Amino acid sequence: MEVKIVQKVMKVNDELAQGVRARLAEVKVACINMMSAPGSGKTSLIEAALHALKGFPRIGVIEGDPDTTLDAERIAACDAPVVQINTDGGCHLEANLVGRALNGFDLQQLDLMIIENVGNLVCPVGFDLGESKRVAVVSVTEGHDKPAKYPKLFRSADLVVLNKIDLLPYVDFDIARFRGFVEGLQPGVPIVEISCRTGEGVEAWCEWLRKTVAGA
Amino acid sequence: MEVKIVQKVMKVNDELAQGVRARLAEVKVACINMMSAPGSGKTSLIEAALHALKGFPRIGVIEGDPDTTLDAERIAACDAPVVQINTDGGCHLEANLVGRALNGFDLQQLDLMIIENVGNLVCPVGFDLGESKRVAVVSVTEGHDKPAKYPKLFRSADLVVLNKIDLLPYVDFDIARFRGFVEGLQPGVPIVEISCRTGEGVEAWCEWLRKTVAGA
Numbered sequence: 001m002e003v004k005i006v007q008k009v010m011k012v013n014d015e016l017a018q019g020v021r022a023r024l025a026e027v028k029v030a031c032i033n034m035m036s037a038p039g040s041g042k043t044s045l046i047e048a049a050l051h052a053l054k055g056f057p058r059i060g061v062i063e064g065d066p067d068t069t070l071d072a073e074r075i076a077a078c079d080a081p082v083v084q085i086n087t088d089g090g091c092h093l094e095a096n097l098v099g100r101a102l103n104g105f106d107l108q109q110l111d112l113m114i115i116e117n118v119g120n121l122v123c124p125v126g127f128d129l130g131e132s133k134r135v136a137v138v139s140v141t142e143g144h145d146k147p148a149k150y151p152k153l154f155r156s157a158d159l160v161v162l163n164k165i166d167l168l169p170y171v172d173f174d175i176a177r178f179r180g181f182v183e184g185l186q187p188g189v190p191i192v193e194i195s196c197r198t199g200e201g202v203e204a205w206c207e208w209l210r211k212t213v214a215g216a
Numbered sequence: 217m218e219v220k221i222v223q224k225v226m227k228v229n230d231e232l233a234q235g236v237r238a239r240l241a242e243v244k245v246a247c248i249n250m251m252s253a254p255g256s257g258k259t260s261l262i263e264a265a266l267h268a269l270k271g272f273p274r275i276g277v278i279e280g281d282p283d284t285t286l287d288a289e290r291i292a293a294c295d296a297p298v299v300q301i302n303t304d305g306g307c308h309l310e311a312n313l314v315g316r317a318l319n320g321f322d323l324q325q326l327d328l329m330i331i332e333n334v335g336n337l338v339c340p341v342g343f344d345l346g347e348s349k350r351v352a353v354v355s356v357t358e359g360h361d362k363p364a365k366y367p368k369l370f371r372s373a374d375l376v377v378l379n380k381i382d383l384l385p386y387v388d389f390d391i392a393r394f395r396g397f398v399e400g401l402q403p404g405v406p407i408v409e410i411s412c413r414t415g416e417g418v419e420a421w422c423e424w425l426r427k428t429v430a431g432a
Contacts, residue, residue, distance in 0.1 A: 037253045037254040037255060037335065038253040038337050038358055038362055038365070038366065039253060039355075039357060039358025039359050039362060065365050066337075066338060066365060066366055066367075066368075067364065067365055067366070067367055068361070068364050068365050070361050070364065070365065089338065089368055090338070091307065091336070091338035091339045118338065119253065119337065119365075120307070120336055120337070120338055120339075121254050121282075121335065121336070122282060122305065122306070122307035122334065122336055122339070123307045123336075123338070123339060139255075139357065141255060141355060141357040141380065141383065142254055142255025143255050145284070145286050146254060146255060148283065148284045148286065149254070149281050149282060149283055149284050149286065149335075150254065150282055150283070151282075151283055152282075152305055164357065166386070167357065167383065167386055167387070170382070170383055170386055171383070
Protein backbone atom coordinates (compact mmCIF):
# COMPACT_ATOMS: atom_id res chain seq x y z
CA MET A 1 0.00 0.00 0.00
CA GLU A 2 2.81 2.38 0.86
CA VAL A 3 4.49 1.61 -2.45
CA LYS A 4 1.35 2.61 -4.31
CA ILE A 5 1.31 5.96 -2.56
CA VAL A 6 4.95 6.56 -3.39
CA GLN A 7 4.30 5.77 -7.03
CA LYS A 8 1.43 8.24 -7.07
CA VAL A 9 3.60 11.00 -5.62
CA MET A 10 6.30 10.31 -8.22
CA LYS A 11 3.77 10.21 -11.06
CA VAL A 12 2.32 13.57 -10.02
CA ASN A 13 5.85 14.99 -9.74
CA ASP A 14 6.78 13.72 -13.21
CA GLU A 15 3.69 15.33 -14.71
CA LEU A 16 4.39 18.64 -13.00
CA ALA A 17 8.04 18.43 -14.14
CA GLN A 18 6.87 18.02 -17.73
CA GLY A 19 4.79 21.17 -17.24
CA VAL A 20 7.84 23.08 -15.99
CA ARG A 21 9.87 21.76 -18.94
CA ALA A 22 7.23 22.81 -21.49
CA ARG A 23 6.88 26.25 -19.93
CA LEU A 24 10.64 26.87 -20.04
CA ALA A 25 10.92 25.51 -23.60
CA GLU A 26 8.22 27.91 -24.74
CA VAL A 27 10.31 30.90 -23.67
CA LYS A 28 13.60 29.20 -24.68
CA VAL A 29 15.05 29.10 -21.18
CA ALA A 30 17.52 26.28 -20.44
CA CYS A 31 17.44 24.85 -16.92
CA ILE A 32 20.00 23.04 -14.80
CA ASN A 33 19.47 21.21 -11.52
CA MET A 34 22.55 21.35 -9.27
CA MET A 35 22.88 18.63 -6.64
CA SER A 36 25.53 17.96 -4.01
CA ALA A 37 26.15 17.34 -0.34
CA PRO A 38 25.68 20.33 1.99
CA GLY A 39 28.61 22.72 1.78
CA SER A 40 30.10 21.48 -1.50
CA GLY A 41 30.04 25.00 -2.89
CA LYS A 42 26.99 25.12 -5.17
CA THR A 43 26.23 28.74 -4.30
CA SER A 44 29.86 29.75 -4.82
CA LEU A 45 29.82 28.09 -8.26
CA ILE A 46 26.73 30.10 -9.21
CA GLU A 47 28.30 33.31 -7.88
CA ALA A 48 31.46 32.60 -9.87
CA ALA A 49 29.45 32.04 -13.06
CA LEU A 50 27.41 35.22 -12.54
CA HIS A 51 30.59 37.27 -12.11
CA ALA A 52 32.45 35.68 -15.02
CA LEU A 53 29.57 35.62 -17.51
CA LYS A 54 28.80 39.32 -17.00
CA GLY A 55 25.13 39.19 -17.97
CA PHE A 56 25.18 36.74 -20.86
CA PRO A 57 23.53 34.27 -20.75
CA ARG A 58 20.95 35.99 -18.55
CA ILE A 59 20.58 33.78 -15.46
CA GLY A 60 17.81 33.35 -12.90
CA VAL A 61 18.37 31.28 -9.77
CA ILE A 62 16.06 29.16 -7.63
CA GLU A 63 17.56 28.43 -4.22
CA GLY A 64 16.38 25.38 -2.27
CA ASP A 65 17.12 25.05 1.45
CA PRO A 66 15.46 23.48 4.48
CA ASP A 67 15.65 26.86 6.22
CA THR A 68 17.02 30.44 5.95
CA THR A 69 17.47 32.74 2.94
CA LEU A 70 21.26 32.94 3.31
CA ASP A 71 22.03 31.58 -0.17
CA ALA A 72 19.38 33.70 -1.92
CA GLU A 73 20.89 36.80 -0.30
CA ARG A 74 24.30 35.89 -1.74
CA ILE A 75 22.80 35.54 -5.24
CA ALA A 76 20.78 38.76 -4.92
CA ALA A 77 24.04 40.53 -4.04
CA CYS A 78 25.25 39.51 -7.52
CA ASP A 79 22.28 41.39 -9.04
CA ALA A 80 20.68 38.21 -10.37
CA PRO A 81 16.95 37.50 -10.03
CA VAL A 82 16.46 34.84 -7.36
CA VAL A 83 13.63 33.01 -5.62
CA GLN A 84 14.21 31.10 -2.40
CA ILE A 85 12.27 27.91 -1.71
CA ASN A 86 12.32 26.95 1.95
CA THR A 87 11.33 23.31 2.30
CA ASP A 88 10.73 23.69 6.06
CA GLY A 89 13.04 20.78 6.81
CA GLY A 90 12.20 18.86 3.61
CA CYS A 91 15.08 16.98 2.05
CA HIS A 92 14.67 17.76 -1.68
CA LEU A 93 12.92 20.03 -4.16
CA GLU A 94 9.88 18.86 -6.12
CA ALA A 95 8.49 20.05 -9.43
CA ASN A 96 5.44 21.72 -7.88
CA LEU A 97 7.73 23.97 -5.80
CA VAL A 98 9.80 24.84 -8.86
CA GLY A 99 6.64 25.56 -10.85
CA ARG A 100 5.51 28.03 -8.22
CA ALA A 101 8.97 29.59 -7.99
CA LEU A 102 8.91 30.27 -11.76
CA ASN A 103 6.06 32.71 -11.14
CA GLY A 104 8.56 34.94 -9.37
CA PHE A 105 10.59 35.55 -12.57
CA ASP A 106 10.12 37.42 -15.84
CA LEU A 107 11.08 34.39 -17.92
CA GLN A 108 11.20 36.41 -21.15
CA GLN A 109 14.25 38.17 -19.70
CA LEU A 110 16.19 34.95 -19.02
CA ASP A 111 18.27 32.43 -21.00
CA LEU A 112 19.09 30.05 -18.16
CA MET A 113 17.49 28.99 -14.90
CA ILE A 114 19.84 27.47 -12.33
CA ILE A 115 18.15 25.45 -9.61
CA GLU A 116 20.26 24.88 -6.51
CA ASN A 117 18.72 21.83 -4.90
CA VAL A 118 18.74 21.07 -1.16
CA GLY A 119 22.20 19.90 -0.04
CA ASN A 120 21.69 16.14 -0.07
CA LEU A 121 23.26 13.39 -2.19
CA VAL A 122 20.32 11.00 -1.93
CA CYS A 123 16.77 12.31 -1.98
CA PRO A 124 16.85 14.99 -4.72
CA VAL A 125 18.04 12.45 -7.31
CA GLY A 126 14.65 10.78 -7.78
CA PHE A 127 12.74 14.00 -8.45
CA ASP A 128 12.64 15.43 -11.96
CA LEU A 129 12.26 19.22 -11.66
CA GLY A 130 11.83 19.91 -15.39
CA GLU A 131 15.55 20.60 -15.88
CA SER A 132 17.36 20.14 -19.19
CA LYS A 133 20.66 19.13 -17.52
CA ARG A 134 21.84 17.83 -14.16
CA VAL A 135 25.04 18.86 -12.45
CA ALA A 136 26.59 16.82 -9.62
CA VAL A 137 29.06 18.70 -7.41
CA VAL A 138 31.62 17.10 -5.07
CA SER A 139 34.28 19.00 -3.16
CA VAL A 140 37.69 17.44 -2.62
CA THR A 141 37.26 17.56 1.16
CA GLU A 142 34.44 15.01 0.97
CA GLY A 143 36.64 12.17 -0.22
CA HIS A 144 37.10 10.42 -3.56
CA ASP A 145 34.70 7.63 -2.57
CA LYS A 146 31.51 9.70 -2.84
CA PRO A 147 30.48 8.56 -6.35
CA ALA A 148 30.74 4.91 -5.24
CA LYS A 149 28.64 5.53 -2.13
CA TYR A 150 26.00 7.65 -3.89
CA PRO A 151 25.92 6.10 -7.37
CA LYS A 152 22.45 7.21 -8.50
CA LEU A 153 23.34 10.89 -8.71
CA PHE A 154 26.47 10.20 -10.76
CA ARG A 155 24.64 7.91 -13.15
CA SER A 156 22.14 10.67 -14.00
CA ALA A 157 24.50 13.69 -14.08
CA ASP A 158 25.27 15.54 -17.34
CA LEU A 159 28.26 17.24 -15.74
CA VAL A 160 30.33 16.41 -12.67
CA VAL A 161 32.06 19.32 -10.94
CA LEU A 162 35.00 18.53 -8.67
CA ASN A 163 35.09 21.65 -6.51
CA LYS A 164 37.55 23.28 -4.05
CA ILE A 165 40.61 21.89 -5.83
CA ASP A 166 42.70 24.60 -4.10
CA LEU A 167 42.39 22.38 -0.99
CA LEU A 168 43.95 19.32 -2.69
CA PRO A 169 47.37 19.78 -1.02
CA TYR A 170 45.75 19.56 2.44
CA VAL A 171 43.45 16.54 2.07
CA ASP A 172 43.75 12.85 1.14
CA PHE A 173 41.88 12.95 -2.15
CA ASP A 174 42.89 10.71 -5.05
CA ILE A 175 41.67 12.35 -8.27
CA ALA A 176 42.44 9.26 -10.37
CA ARG A 177 40.32 7.07 -8.09
CA PHE A 178 37.53 9.68 -8.10
CA ARG A 179 37.56 9.79 -11.90
CA GLY A 180 37.61 6.01 -12.00
CA PHE A 181 34.52 5.75 -9.77
CA VAL A 182 32.64 8.30 -11.93
CA GLU A 183 33.73 6.66 -15.19
CA GLY A 184 32.61 3.29 -13.87
CA LEU A 185 29.13 4.63 -13.19
CA GLN A 186 28.70 6.65 -16.36
CA PRO A 187 31.46 6.37 -18.98
CA GLY A 188 32.25 9.63 -20.75
CA VAL A 189 30.44 12.08 -18.48
CA PRO A 190 32.46 15.32 -18.39
CA ILE A 191 34.27 16.17 -15.15
CA VAL A 192 35.37 19.77 -14.57
CA GLU A 193 37.84 20.63 -11.79
CA ILE A 194 37.18 24.03 -10.24
CA SER A 195 38.36 26.33 -7.47
CA CYS A 196 36.12 29.32 -6.90
CA ARG A 197 38.87 30.78 -4.67
CA THR A 198 41.59 30.80 -7.32
CA GLY A 199 39.31 30.96 -10.36
CA GLU A 200 40.83 27.79 -11.85
CA GLY A 201 38.30 25.96 -14.00
CA VAL A 202 35.65 28.70 -13.81
CA GLU A 203 35.98 29.39 -17.55
CA ALA A 204 35.33 25.70 -18.33
CA TRP A 205 32.24 25.83 -16.10
CA CYS A 206 31.02 28.98 -17.91
CA GLU A 207 31.68 27.35 -21.29
CA TRP A 208 29.56 24.36 -20.30
CA LEU A 209 26.75 26.72 -19.23
CA ARG A 210 26.96 28.62 -22.55
CA LYS A 211 26.76 25.34 -24.50
CA THR A 212 23.78 24.25 -22.41
CA VAL A 213 21.99 27.50 -23.27
CA ALA A 214 22.89 27.17 -26.97
CA GLY A 215 21.51 23.64 -27.02
CA ALA A 216 18.21 24.45 -25.27
CA MET B 217 -4.09 10.01 3.58
CA GLU B 218 -0.37 10.29 2.90
CA VAL B 219 0.11 11.93 6.29
CA LYS B 220 -1.56 8.99 7.99
CA ILE B 221 0.84 6.58 6.31
CA VAL B 222 3.83 8.65 7.36
CA GLN B 223 2.61 8.72 10.95
CA LYS B 224 2.23 4.97 10.89
CA VAL B 225 5.78 4.52 9.62
CA MET B 226 7.10 6.82 12.33
CA LYS B 227 5.06 5.10 15.03
CA VAL B 228 6.38 1.69 14.00
CA ASN B 229 9.93 3.09 13.93
CA ASP B 230 9.54 4.59 17.41
CA GLU B 231 8.33 1.27 18.79
CA LEU B 232 11.23 -0.61 17.19
CA ALA B 233 13.65 2.04 18.52
CA GLN B 234 12.34 1.44 22.04
CA GLY B 235 13.02 -2.25 21.49
CA VAL B 236 16.61 -1.51 20.45
CA ARG B 237 17.00 0.77 23.48
CA ALA B 238 15.70 -1.85 25.89
CA ARG B 239 17.89 -4.55 24.38
CA LEU B 240 21.03 -2.40 24.71
CA ALA B 241 20.10 -1.30 28.27
CA GLU B 242 19.76 -4.92 29.30
CA VAL B 243 23.38 -5.61 28.40
CA LYS B 244 24.53 -2.14 29.54
CA VAL B 245 25.71 -0.99 26.11
CA ALA B 246 25.56 2.77 25.45
CA CYS B 247 24.70 3.81 21.91
CA ILE B 248 25.41 6.94 19.89
CA ASN B 249 23.94 7.97 16.55
CA MET B 250 26.38 10.04 14.46
CA MET B 251 24.87 12.28 11.81
CA SER B 252 26.45 14.66 9.30
CA ALA B 253 26.66 15.61 5.65
CA PRO B 254 28.50 13.17 3.37
CA GLY B 255 32.25 13.47 3.78
CA SER B 256 32.30 15.32 7.11
CA GLY B 257 34.61 12.70 8.55
CA LYS B 258 32.38 10.47 10.68
CA THR B 259 34.38 7.33 9.83
CA SER B 260 37.67 9.10 10.56
CA LEU B 261 36.32 10.21 13.96
CA ILE B 262 35.42 6.60 14.78
CA GLU B 263 38.84 5.39 13.60
CA ALA B 264 40.54 8.04 15.75
CA ALA B 265 38.54 6.99 18.81
CA LEU B 266 39.28 3.30 18.24
CA HIS B 267 43.02 4.02 18.04
CA ALA B 268 43.10 6.39 21.02
CA LEU B 269 40.86 4.39 23.36
CA LYS B 270 42.89 1.19 22.87
CA GLY B 271 40.09 -1.23 23.65
CA PHE B 272 38.28 0.49 26.49
CA PRO B 273 35.40 1.13 26.23
CA ARG B 274 34.84 -1.84 23.94
CA ILE B 275 33.22 -0.43 20.80
CA GLY B 276 31.06 -1.98 18.08
CA VAL B 277 30.20 -0.02 14.94
CA ILE B 278 27.18 -0.05 12.65
CA GLU B 279 27.92 1.59 9.30
CA GLY B 280 25.06 3.01 7.23
CA ASP B 281 25.56 3.85 3.56
CA PRO B 282 23.44 3.89 0.42
CA ASP B 283 26.00 1.63 -1.25
CA THR B 284 29.45 -0.01 -0.83
CA THR B 285 31.19 -1.44 2.24
CA LEU B 286 34.09 1.04 2.08
CA ASP B 287 33.51 2.48 5.57
CA ALA B 288 32.98 -0.90 7.21
CA GLU B 289 36.29 -2.08 5.72
CA ARG B 290 38.04 0.90 7.33
CA ILE B 291 36.55 0.04 10.73
CA ALA B 292 37.33 -3.68 10.37
CA ALA B 293 40.94 -2.69 9.70
CA CYS B 294 40.93 -1.18 13.23
CA ASP B 295 40.02 -4.62 14.62
CA ALA B 296 36.59 -3.47 15.81
CA PRO B 297 33.45 -5.53 15.25
CA VAL B 298 31.40 -3.85 12.52
CA VAL B 299 28.17 -4.47 10.59
CA GLN B 300 27.45 -2.61 7.36
CA ILE B 301 23.88 -1.65 6.51
CA ASN B 302 23.44 -0.83 2.84
CA THR B 303 20.22 1.12 2.38
CA ASP B 304 20.24 0.51 -1.41
CA GLY B 305 19.93 4.22 -2.10
CA GLY B 306 17.85 4.96 1.01
CA CYS B 307 18.57 8.29 2.70
CA HIS B 308 18.61 7.35 6.40
CA LEU B 309 18.78 4.45 8.83
CA GLU B 310 15.69 3.17 10.61
CA ALA B 311 15.34 1.27 13.87
CA ASN B 312 14.37 -2.01 12.21
CA LEU B 313 17.68 -2.01 10.29
CA VAL B 314 19.62 -1.28 13.48
CA GLY B 315 17.73 -4.01 15.32
CA ARG B 316 18.74 -6.53 12.67
CA ALA B 317 22.33 -5.26 12.65
CA LEU B 318 22.56 -5.88 16.43
CA ASN B 319 22.23 -9.61 15.71
CA GLY B 320 25.67 -9.44 14.11
CA PHE B 321 27.38 -8.55 17.41
CA ASP B 322 28.16 -10.31 20.68
CA LEU B 323 26.65 -7.49 22.75
CA GLN B 324 27.97 -8.94 26.04
CA GLN B 325 31.45 -8.09 24.78
CA LEU B 326 30.67 -4.39 24.15
CA ASP B 327 30.32 -1.18 26.16
CA LEU B 328 29.43 1.18 23.34
CA MET B 329 27.71 0.89 19.98
CA ILE B 330 28.49 3.67 17.51
CA ILE B 331 26.02 4.02 14.66
CA GLU B 332 27.31 5.96 11.67
CA ASN B 333 24.17 7.14 9.91
CA VAL B 334 23.85 7.78 6.16
CA GLY B 335 25.59 11.05 5.21
CA ASN B 336 22.62 13.40 5.12
CA LEU B 337 21.76 16.43 7.27
CA VAL B 338 18.01 16.15 6.82
CA CYS B 339 16.35 12.73 6.71
CA PRO B 340 18.11 10.81 9.51
CA VAL B 341 17.08 13.40 12.10
CA GLY B 342 13.45 12.26 12.36
CA PHE B 343 14.28 8.60 12.99
CA ASP B 344 15.01 7.41 16.51
CA LEU B 345 17.37 4.43 16.27
CA GLY B 346 17.33 3.56 19.98
CA GLU B 347 20.47 5.61 20.68
CA SER B 348 21.26 7.13 24.08
CA LYS B 349 23.04 10.16 22.57
CA ARG B 350 23.17 11.98 19.25
CA VAL B 351 26.29 13.49 17.72
CA ALA B 352 26.15 16.09 14.93
CA VAL B 353 29.34 16.49 12.89
CA VAL B 354 30.20 19.46 10.66
CA SER B 355 33.52 19.96 8.92
CA VAL B 356 34.93 23.47 8.54
CA THR B 357 34.91 23.15 4.75
CA GLU B 358 31.11 23.04 4.73
CA GLY B 359 30.67 26.61 5.97
CA HIS B 360 29.62 28.10 9.30
CA ASP B 361 26.01 28.50 8.14
CA LYS B 362 25.13 24.78 8.26
CA PRO B 363 23.43 24.83 11.71
CA ALA B 364 21.15 27.66 10.53
CA LYS B 365 20.21 25.85 7.33
CA TYR B 366 19.70 22.44 8.98
CA PRO B 367 18.38 23.42 12.44
CA LYS B 368 16.58 20.21 13.40
CA LEU B 369 19.76 18.15 13.74
CA PHE B 370 21.43 20.78 15.93
CA ARG B 371 18.39 21.11 18.19
CA SER B 372 18.47 17.38 18.96
CA ALA B 373 22.24 16.82 19.22
CA ASP B 374 23.90 15.95 22.55
CA LEU B 375 27.32 16.81 21.13
CA VAL B 376 28.40 18.91 18.16
CA VAL B 377 31.75 18.04 16.58
CA LEU B 378 33.44 20.67 14.46
CA ASN B 379 35.77 18.54 12.38
CA LYS B 380 38.78 19.10 10.08
CA ILE B 381 39.94 22.19 11.99
CA ASP B 382 43.40 21.71 10.43
CA LEU B 383 41.82 23.17 7.25
CA LEU B 384 40.74 26.43 8.97
CA PRO B 385 43.62 28.49 7.48
CA TYR B 386 42.48 27.59 3.95
CA VAL B 387 38.71 28.18 4.14
CA ASP B 388 36.34 31.03 5.00
CA PHE B 389 34.90 29.61 8.19
CA ASP B 390 33.92 31.87 11.10
CA ILE B 391 34.00 29.76 14.28
CA ALA B 392 32.33 32.50 16.35
CA ARG B 393 29.40 32.65 13.93
CA PHE B 394 29.19 28.84 13.85
CA ARG B 395 29.10 28.70 17.65
CA GLY B 396 26.50 31.48 17.66
CA PHE B 397 24.23 29.56 15.28
CA VAL B 398 24.51 26.38 17.39
CA GLU B 399 23.99 28.25 20.67
CA GLY B 400 20.92 29.95 19.22
CA LEU B 401 19.38 26.59 18.38
CA GLN B 402 20.30 24.76 21.58
CA PRO B 403 21.95 26.80 24.34
CA GLY B 404 24.69 24.96 26.20
CA VAL B 405 25.18 22.00 23.89
CA PRO B 406 28.88 21.05 23.99
CA ILE B 407 30.94 21.75 20.85
CA VAL B 408 34.26 19.91 20.40
CA GLU B 409 36.77 21.06 17.77
CA ILE B 410 38.73 18.18 16.25
CA SER B 411 41.30 17.39 13.60
CA CYS B 412 41.79 13.69 12.96
CA ARG B 413 44.89 14.59 10.92
CA THR B 414 46.74 16.40 13.71
CA GLY B 415 45.04 14.65 16.63
CA GLU B 416 43.87 17.94 18.13
CA GLY B 417 40.67 17.47 20.11
CA VAL B 418 40.66 13.66 19.83
CA GLU B 419 41.19 13.31 23.60
CA ALA B 420 38.12 15.52 24.28
CA TRP B 421 36.10 13.33 21.88
CA CYS B 422 37.30 10.18 23.69
CA GLU B 423 36.49 11.75 27.06
CA TRP B 424 32.92 12.46 25.91
CA LEU B 425 32.60 8.84 24.74
CA ARG B 426 33.88 7.56 28.11
CA LYS B 427 31.37 9.74 29.96
CA THR B 428 28.57 8.51 27.70
CA VAL B 429 29.50 4.92 28.53
CA ALA B 430 29.71 5.72 32.26
CA GLY B 431 26.26 7.32 32.17
CA ALA B 432 24.55 4.48 30.27
